Amino acid sequence: MSKPLKQIHLAAHFPGVNNTTVWSDPRAGSHIEFSSFAHFARTAERAKFDFLFLAEGLRLREQGGKIYDLDVVGRPDTFTVLAALAAVTEHLGLTGTINSTFNEPYEVARQFATLDHLSGGRSAWNVVTSWDAFTGENFRRGGFLPQEERYSRAKEFLATANELFDSWHGDEILADQETGTFLRDAQAGAFVHTGEHFDIHGRFNVPRSPQGRPVVFQAGDSDEGREFAASSADAIFSRYATLEAGQAFYTDVKNRLAKYGRRHDQLLILPAATFTLADTDAEAEELAKVVRRQQVSGATALKHLEFVWNRDLSAYDPDGPLPDIDPDVSDNHVSQGRAQVRMYRDPLATAREWRELAAANNWSIRDLVIETGNRQNFIGSAETIARTINEFVQADASDGFILVPHITPGGLDEFADKVVPLLQEQGVFRTEYEGPTLRDQLGLAHPDDVRDERVAS
Amino acid sequence: MSSTPPSPLHLAVALDGTGWHPASWREPVSRPRDLFTAAYWADLVAAAERGLLDFVTIEDGLGPQSSHFLDPDERTDQVRGRLDAVLIAARIAPLTRHIGLVPTAVVTHTEPFHISKAIATLDYVSTGRAGLRVQITARPNESAHFGRRTIARIQAYDSPAAHEVVTDLFDEAADYVEVVRRLWDSWEDDAEIRDAATGRFIDRDKLHYIDFEGRHFSVKGPSITPRPPQGQPLVSALAHDTVPYRLVARAADIGYVTPFDADEARTIVARIRAEQNAAGRAGESLHVFGDLVVFLDDDPAAATARRDRLDALAGQPYTSDALIFTGTPSELADLLQELQSAGLTGFRLRPAVAGHDLPAITRGLVPELQRRGAFRHAYEADTLRGLLGLARPANRYAAAATA
Numbered sequence: 001m002s003k004p005l006k007q008i009h010l011a012a013h014f015p016g017v018n019n020t021t022v023w024s025d026p027r028a029g030s031h032i033e034f035s036s037f038a039h040f041a042r043t044a045e046r047a048k049f050d051f052l053f054l055a056e057g058l059r060l061r062e063q064g065g066k067i068y069d070l071d072v073v074g075r076p077d078t079f080t081v082l083a084a085l086a087a088v089t090e091h092l093g094l095t096g097t098i099n100s101t102f103n104e105p106y107e108v109a110r111q112f113a114t115l116d117h118l119s120g121g122r123s124a125w126n127v128v129t130s131w132d133a134f135t136g137e138n139f140r141r142g143g144f145l146p147q148e149e150r151y152s153r154a155k156e157f158l159a160t161a162n163e164l165f166d167s168w169h170g171d172e173i174l175a176d177q178e179t180g181t182f183l184r185d186a187q188a189g190a191f192v193h194t195g196e197h198f199d200i201h202g203r204f205n206v207p208r209s210p211q212g213r214p215v216v217f218q219a220g221d222s223d224e225g226r227e228f229a230a231s232s233a234d235a236i237f238s239r240y241a242t243l244e245a246g247q248a249f250y251t252d253v254k255n256r257l258a259k260y261g262r263r264h265d266q267l268l269i270l271p272a273a274t275f276t277l278a279d280t281d282a283e284a285e286e287l288a289k290v291v292r293r294q295q296v297s298g299a300t301a302l303k304h305l306e307f308v309w310n311r312d313l314s315a316y317d318p319d320g321p322l323p324d325i326d327p328d329v330s331d332n333h334v335s336q337g338r339a340q341v342r343m344y345r346d347p348l349a350t351a352r353e354w355r356e357l358a359a360a361n362n363w364s365i366r367d368l369v370i371e372t373g374n375r376q377n378f379i380g381s382a383e384t385i386a387r388t389i390n391e392f393v394q395a396d397a398s399d400g401f402i403l404v405p406h407i408t409p410g411g412l413d414e415f416a417d418k419v420v421p422l423l424q425e426q427g428v429f430r431t432e433y434e435g436p437t438l439r440d441q442l443g444l445a446h447p448d449d450v451r452d453e454r455v456a457s
Numbered sequence: 458m459s460s461t462p463p464s465p466l467h468l469a470v471a472l473d474g475t476g477w478h479p480a481s482w483r484e485p486v487s488r489p490r491d492l493f494t495a496a497y498w499a500d501l502v503a504a505a506e507r508g509l510l511d512f513v514t515i516e517d518g519l520g521p522q523s524s525h526f527l528d529p530d531e532r533t534d535q536v537r538g539r540l541d542a543v544l545i546a547a548r549i550a551p552l553t554r555h556i557g558l559v560p561t562a563v564v565t566h567t568e569p570f571h572i573s574k575a576i577a578t579l580d581y582v583s584t585g586r587a588g589l590r591v592q593i594t595a596r597p598n599e600s601a602h603f604g605r606r607t608i609a610r611i612q613a614y615d616s617p618a619a620h621e622v623v624t625d626l627f628d629e630a631a632d633y634v635e636v637v638r639r640l641w642d643s644w645e646d647d648a649e650i651r652d653a654a655t656g657r658f659i660d661r662d663k664l665h666y667i668d669f670e671g672r673h674f675s676v677k678g679p680s681i682t683p684r685p686p687q688g689q690p691l692v693s694a695l696a697h698d699t700v701p702y703r704l705v706a707r708a709a710d711i712g713y714v715t716p717f718d719a720d721e722a723r724t725i726v727a728r729i730r731a732e733q734n735a736a737g738r739a740g741e742s743l744h745v746f747g748d749l750v751v752f753l754d755d756d757p758a759a760a761t762a763r764r765d766r767l768d769a770l771a772g773q774p775y776t777s778d779a780l781i782f783t784g785t786p787s788e789l790a791d792l793l794q795e796l797q798s799a800g801l802t803g804f805r806l807r808p809a810v811a812g813h814d815l816p817a818i819t820r821g822l823v824p825e826l827q828r829r830g831a832f833r834h835a836y837e838a839d840t841l842r843g844l845l846g847l848a849r850p851a852n853r854y855a856a857a858a859t860a
Contacts, residue, residue, distance in 0.1 A: 032683055057681060059677075067659070069661045070656050074644070076577075076682055080578035083548045084582035115544060137676070177482070177489070182482060183533040183537055201601050202520060202529075202598050205518065297656045300656065
């Protein structure tokens with residue numbers, strides 16, 4: 001059987017404040033100057049990528065009670081950079097991570113509706129939640145939200161924002177200079193929301209934007225997070241970029257759509273993916289090893305081991321064996337402001353497993369962290385990478401990838417020049433943008449059309 | 458007096474929709490259907506930059522515009538709806554090179570942490586041209602948009618209860634500015650070290666907790682955004698009375714005031730300078746700008762006729778907190794220089810009709826002031842602080858560390 005080839009979606013993740021980003025490389029530029037963001041966005045647009053993706057953090061990370069200093073530290077305000085990037089690009093989608101815990105719906109809805117107007121319909125919102133009192137120390141309400149309520153707040157936050165976006169229908173502004181009627185409807189923007197987390201009413205003051213609502217991304221991986229995505233998101237920023245894990249996640253999430261009356265093509269699965277590109281596969285393998293050692297210095301290796309051990313390991317030799325002592329399983333974690341420590345649900349078991357792995361392979365602490373950390377997802381020549389990406393997408397491991405280069409701002413340039421043309425030759429990636437809005441590139445219907453479709457069916 | 462050449466004055470323009478007159482959108486030159494596009498704002502700011510103006514401010518609000526002071530209205534004959542001002546400024550920044558960008562931020566319901574990093578980022582995307590105008594709101598409907606607090610309804614403006622509400626909101630604004638400014642300084646300029654030998658990207662001793670604890674909020678810090686190019690982007694506020702004068706005197710780089718003549722200007726400036734001294738800022742530069750609404754035409758009768766026509770369309774005479782000037786560029790230049798001699802250092806002009814009065818400012822008023830030696834002939838600095846003659850300030854935490 002031959003089904004039609006899927007079109008691949010590609011996005012560019014601006015290198016983040018973690019050890020994937022290699023700041024020590026001589027080619028590494030500023031992580032804060034606008035010229036870096038402009039360079040990165042222009043490369044993505046030159047390569048006809050769907051969108052640029054910006055992460056967000058609202059408190060600098062700490063470990064052992066001190067600000068973490070081994071990775072890139074510092075980033076700009078998400079909305080402000082995306083609005084500026086709208087001025088130097090024409091088609092590229094602009095996706096920003098915005099927290100639903102330390103914001104209010106009226107303000108965030110204004111900002112996304114504004115960004116959508118100012119970009120001609122290219123805005124997208126990666127809705128994330130947090131609850132930690134650590135981040136809350138920077139905000140009016142502090143750490144107010146119990147962990148178990150974070151998804152209920154996120155869901156209600158998004159639903160409330162959608163009510164605000166929908167409070168204007170798009171035909172209210174007449175602006176008839178002759179008759180003097182500016183608004184067709186005196187009640188434009190009227191809304192009332194009464195719920196568990198928000199009790200607000202009044203008039204929204206940004207008229208309907210080109211996309212109606214921003215495209216909505218979701219990134220959480222828990223069962224609740226997957227249900228949230230299946231019910232409410234247009235795309236998932238997932239962590240499963242390998243073939244088998246990708247297929248399992250893809251199947252799981254797409255199968256959740258039916259109960260919300262949604263089709264498979266109404267939710268895109270886009271894992272984050274790293275890559276190492278060289279002239280030949282062998283050279284790429286060698287380069288990938290070098291990059292991994294740049295990403296995991298001895299000092300970084302010890303800090304990463306602390307994520308599991310949850311105690312100060314600075315006295316250990318990163319080139320020596322793993323600690324004999326067991327992890328501290330108390331509630332207070334040595335690392336703050338970092339979501340990934342939650343991945344280790346049973347630190348004692350992880351430590352046991354890692355000690356066995358290290359012993360069997362004769363690995364040092366640094367070797368272990370490198371080998372168990374994220375190996376680059378795609379390693380090889382341009383041909384190999386293009387072929388692999390296409391195979392993964394056609395095999396429903398994903399609908400495309402959000403590529404995370406390790407160098408700022410030029411880390412995407414070579415991919416754009418060498419891999420993208422091969423995908424275009426295979427007819428699986430666009431050579432021209434489909435239309436002016438991000439929904440056009442992603443093949444997502446305008447929310448008004450979705451509503452019409454549901455009413456009709 | 459007349460023998461000494463006048464010192465240059467500073468000029469800003471306050472952008473608000475199609476202009477400050479509520480019927481401005483009905484003028485043929487206005488583009489009311491384009492109000493929600495980037496191109497509209499890009500064109501206005503480009504015009505202001507061609508006129509060598511110091512900066513533009515952009516109005517904002519957390520609810521629809523209204524003809525009432527405190528409550529929303531049901532009018533359909535005026536512009537309603539607006540875009541977020543910080544994002545408009547960011548969208549315009551890469552398209553301009555010299556002009557300052559000063560969006561309004563309502564401080565009553567928003568987070569100082571978010572605004573601090575947003576303006577710091579605006580400073581990065583504009584390479585040193587960002588400012589901020591802080592504004593409070595006592596509107597009950599805007600509180601209801603957030604649902605987090607109720608603000609006592611102001612019944613009579615001169616009542617003690619009203620005074621208490623306003624004082625409280627301005628106290629919160631002062632705390633807000635303090636947090637925003639501390640966060641801007643929470644990274645020392647050379648905190649990013651990229652020291653390959655030790656593997657450290659930053660020297661964390663050069664990052665500082667701000668540990669602000671106030672009545673309305675506590676903020677730990679440091680900012681997630683490094684210290685912006687200007688160190689401290691410009692902070693400004695509109696002020697009509699003692700309480701806001703105090704905010705300006707304590708926390709701002711520019712206060713916008715609304716005198717109706719030179720005597721009143723002298724009085725206001727004296728009050729602000731007294732508050733400035735009381736706040737221990739006597740040695741610091743603090744600009745006091747006069748706010749004026751302008752109807753500007755080469756023929757004074759044309760300006761008056763235009764104002765009358767717009768008033769007729771609006772159904773009532775336009776009133777304002779600020780002086781409404783109607784006349785020629787030369788007459789306006791006379792007035793500005795007279796007010797300048799009373800102690801004002803610049804002006805924020807509110808074009809009655811943006812599409813008409815902004816070009817009249819840049820093509821009429823600016824050349825007139827240039828002829829008088831009272832306005833720049835070219836941009837003399839790359840940053841907004843530079844245009845306003847403000848030095849790049851030392852970092853309060855670096856100073857503390859070396860002291």
